Every structure is written in C-alpha cells, then in structure tokens.
Amino acid sequence: MEIQTKLCNRSNYGGKLKEVLYIVIHYTSNEGDTAKNNADYFAREALGAPASAHYFVDEKEIWSSVPVTHIAYHCGAKVYVHPECRNSNSIGVEMCLTGKGMAIRQATIDRTVQFVRELMAQYNVPLDHVLRHYDVTGKYCPGPFVDHPSMWQAFQKALAGEQEEEVMKVYKYVPEMPKWAQDTFTRLVQSGYIAKDEKGEIDVQESTLQPVVYLDRLTGGKIEKLPELMKDLGK
Ligand SMILES: [Zn+2]
Incomplete structure (x- = not known):
C-alpha cells in the first residue's frame, strides 16, 4: 500500500x-x-x-x-x-x-x-x-x-482472511471511486437515486460499481432515467 x-x-x-x-x-x-x-x-x-x-x-x-x-x-x-x-x-x-x-x-x-x-x-x-x-x-x-x-x-x-481476498470496500463519496464510475454515480446521487445521509455520505459497495456502470452504458448514459425508459417499454 x-x-x-x-x-x-x-x-x-x-x-x-x-x-x-x-x-x-x-x-x-x-x-x-x-x-x-x-x-x-x-x-x-x-x-x-x-x-x-x-x-x-x-x-x-x-x-x-x-x-x-x-x-x-x-x-x-x-x-x-x-x-x-x-x-x-x-x-x-x-x-x-x-x-x-x-x-x-x-x-x-x-x-x-x-x-x-x-x-x-x-x-x-x-x-x-x-x-x-x-x-x-x-x-x-x-x-x-x-x-x-x-x-x-x-x-x-x-x-x-485469505491473502487474495479483498476486504469489501465501501465508498462514502463519489470522488473516492475509480474514475470510470464517477460520472455515473454523480448523476445517480444528483437525481436522488442514491441517498446521502446527514453527513453528506453515501454508502456504495465496491461490487455495485461495475454492474451499475454497465447498465448506464446500456441506457446510453441515462441510467437515472431508467424508470421512465422502462415505462416507455411497456407501451
Ligand atoms: Zn493506544
């Protein structure tokens, strides 16, 4: 380290x-x-x-x-x-x-x-x-x-724990995340899908990052619009 x-x-x-x-x-x-x-x-x-x-x-x-x-x-x-x-x-x-x-x-x-x-x-x-x-x-x-x-x-x-086993990391702030995840999570926090606590901290596990960013790319960078997109799908 x-x-x-x-x-x-x-x-x-x-x-x-x-x-x-x-x-x-x-x-x-x-x-x-x-x-x-x-x-x-x-x-x-x-x-x-x-x-x-x-x-x-x-x-x-x-x-x-x-x-x-x-x-x-x-x-x-x-x-x-x-x-x-x-x-x-x-x-x-x-x-x-x-x-x-x-x-x-x-x-x-x-x-x-x-x-x-x-x-x-x-x-x-x-x-x-x-x-x-x-x-x-x-x-x-x-x-x-x-x-x-x-x-x-x-x-x-x-x-x-086993040497190769990573300790589960939890991100409290978006800027702590890897660069490739920051844009997606900035939008999710801004749109309220990820709530901040009274200290302004979030609570996102490392394992969440990849699937969410993948989903964001699938929706063309509009993951925060996903509920609306799903509604349109049903029409
Ligand atoms: Zn001491």
Whole structure:
C-alpha cells in the first residue's frame, strides 16, 4: 500500500527496535484528526513526555512517523496486562478519527486491516500477536474495540482472511471511486437515486460499481432515467 512519510521529532521516540514480535492497534481518541495531521504534529512538537507511533491510518492515507527500525512510545505503562508485548518489540499503528465523535470510520478500519496484513507478512507476525493496546496495558484503546469485542473479532477475522481476498470496500463519496464510475454515480446521487445521509455520505459497495456502470452504458448514459425508459417499454 502507498505510505507517506514524515519523520517524527527525534525527541519523541527511542533507540533501536530489538525485533518485531507484535503489532499493537490504537485509536487516536482525537475527534476529527487525520493521518497527515498526526504525522505533522509529531514531526513538529517535542512533546517532553514519551508519545509516538510508527503509523497513522485514516480512510484515505497511511503516514509513517517513527521509523520501524526504532522504538515508538505507544504502549508503555507502569503495569502490563500482557507478559511480553512492549514498545521495544512491537509496531504501533494508530487509527485516526476523521469523523464526528469517537467512532472509527469503517473505511479507516478496512484500510488498517489491509495495511496490518502487509505488516504481518513483512515481519512474519502471527495473528495472535496482533493486539489491541487494551490487551497490552488495559488502556481503553481503541475505545470502540473495547466497548464492542465483536468489532475486534471482526477485525481479527478480516486479518485472518485469505491473502487474495479483498476486504469489501465501501465508498462514502463519489470522488473516492475509480474514475470510470464517477460520472455515473454523480448523476445517480444528483437525481436522488442514491441517498446521502446527514453527513453528506453515501454508502456504495465496491461490487455495485461495475454492474451499475454497465447498465448506464446500456441506457446510453441515462441510467437515472431508467424508470421512465422502462415505462416507455411497456407501451
Ligand atoms: Zn493506544
């Protein structure tokens, strides 16, 4: 996956990482932030107190902050729940909260799953070594994965999926779609056949794109007129 890099301020991270045995999943608990916001912030600020992460993920981007060769301060504590997982042997991945409130958008979760699968393959980390911050120290992180263990189970299940199996992608906005689908879906949204929610988001599964665009071409680029065309057909 494409990863952007903005090196973390040197004072916010530690010495050499011994080995990568674990991957620890976090959320930023910071409403409305993005992966880039966080990378910029940790590059700019010398925090004084140890806090950092290797990667920040949002629904559109992945930003690398602390290099994986070095220790990020993401799961340190005085008392640990986990016997072995520490900053010195783990990669910390933060999910950002681009929306309102403390919810993690599904697109961010899906991107994190895809990215963590790559990390698992790259560093040979087994599924049972991918942990919530909560599993390491008992901290309420990622909040939704603590409140709803079923979300964490779904996350683990997605991680365990076959390598060639794509995580079902859901498009929230037309500009996120591939170029070849944008014109068709722009017209469907404008004509109200695809409804926006109160946040202005749509909810279109990736598997819908091809058949709808095909149908649009069959109707000569007038899919939004399809109900009328069907009526005419009956005459
Ligand atoms: Zn955390």
